[in-house]
Amino acid sequence: MKLIFVLVYFVPGSFEPVETGMQFESLAECNDAAFEMAASFDMKYTMQCVPQDSGDSLPQVSLLKI
Numbered sequence: 001m002k003l004i005f006v007l008v009y010f011v012p013g014s015f016e017p018v019e020t021g022m023q024f025e026s027l028a029e030c031n032d033a034a035f036e037m038a039a040s041f042d043m044k045y046t047m048q049c050v051p052q053d054s055g056d057s058l059p060q061v062s063l064l065k066i
Contacts, residue, residue, distance in 0.1 A: 004054040005030035007037075010046045017050065024049070 005024045008017035024030040030049035038047060 002054045003051045005049045006052050007034055008048055008050050010048070012045055017048070027051075 005027050007020045007022040007024070007030055009020065010017055022030075022033060024033065027049055034047040034049060
């Protein structure tokens with residue numbers, strides 16, 4: 001399982017996350033985008049990076065000695 005990070009936001013008074021459609025390979029990239037967006041706009045809602053399964057599988061490594 002390979003993780004990606006999705007940027008979501010929460011509208012005040014709601015506990016349902018709204019996806020921005022932005023996906024990142026690392027948490028650091030996602031956090032950078034969240035801070036940049038928060039600084040660019042007068043946001044009244046909370047932004048958060050949420051880990052999700054990308055659907056890709058990591059290569060399997062065998063530890064068998066032949």
